[in-house]
Amino acid sequence: MPDGDQVGFLVNGGSLKQQLNADLLPNMHYTLTVQVGDRLGIPFADYSVGLYANGNFLAQALSADFRPADGQFITATVHYASPSVVAPGQRLEIRLKELEGAMHVLGKSDWI
Numbered sequence: 001m002p003d004g005d006q007v008g009f010l011v012n013g014g015s016l017k018q019q020l021n022a023d024l025l026p027n028m029h030y031t032l033t034v035q036v037g038d039r040l041g042i043p044f045a046d047y048s049v050g051l052y053a054n055g056n057f058l059a060q061a062l063s064a065d066f067r068p069a070d071g072q073f074i075t076a077t078v079h080y081a082s083p084s085v086v087a088p089g090q091r092l093e094i095r096l097k098e099l100e101g102a103m104h105v106l107g108k109s110d111w112i
């Protein structure tokens, strides 16, 4: 299992949310990395890893771009550059979502 401070397991259309202890700031470049694993011998379907602020979508990584091999992990990366002006008090949130049933996402997230 790769290093990280959050671990989750998704199956049958499940989703995970993690609200961060941080608000969206202007003129920032955010990088979120998530280790996504494909459980050995079990079919893998699609997932998304999204970054949100105050419930509003900012950026995401999709399984079309980051697809692990069977029994392996891959690092999915989400980048977001915030504009020069943002409304204050927008809490950042990570959403990890399985888009189809019959898959397993093992996610670990790290902020760089």
Ligand SMILES: [Ca+2]
Binding pocket: 038, 039, 040, 041, 042, 043, 044, 070, 071
């Ligand atoms: Ca598999």
